[in-house]
Amino acid sequence: MKIKEYLQETKVELSHVSWPTRKQAFVYTVVVIIISFVTAFYLGAFDYLFSLILGKII
Numbered sequence: 738m739k740i741k742e743y744l745q746e747t748k749v750e751l752s753h754v755s756w757p758t759r760k761q762a763f764v765y766t767v768v769v770i771i772i773s774f775v776t777a778f779y780l781g782a783f784d785y786l787f788s789l790i791l792g793k794i795i
Contacts, residue, residue, distance in 0.1 A: 757765065
């Protein structure tokens with residue numbers, strides 16, 4: 738397949754995509770960042786607790 742043909746087909750396919758609005762993209766980005774921080778805090782807290790427990794045992 739030629740590159741020109743590939744790029745033309747790609748452009749056609751991308752025109753079928755339902756793109757989010759700017760507001761939706763912003764909200765989704767904020768949600769992902771918040772979930773990432775919550776997950777990091779959760780895992781960090783358990784890591785700290787397990788480290789303390791293992792420190793007491795060893």
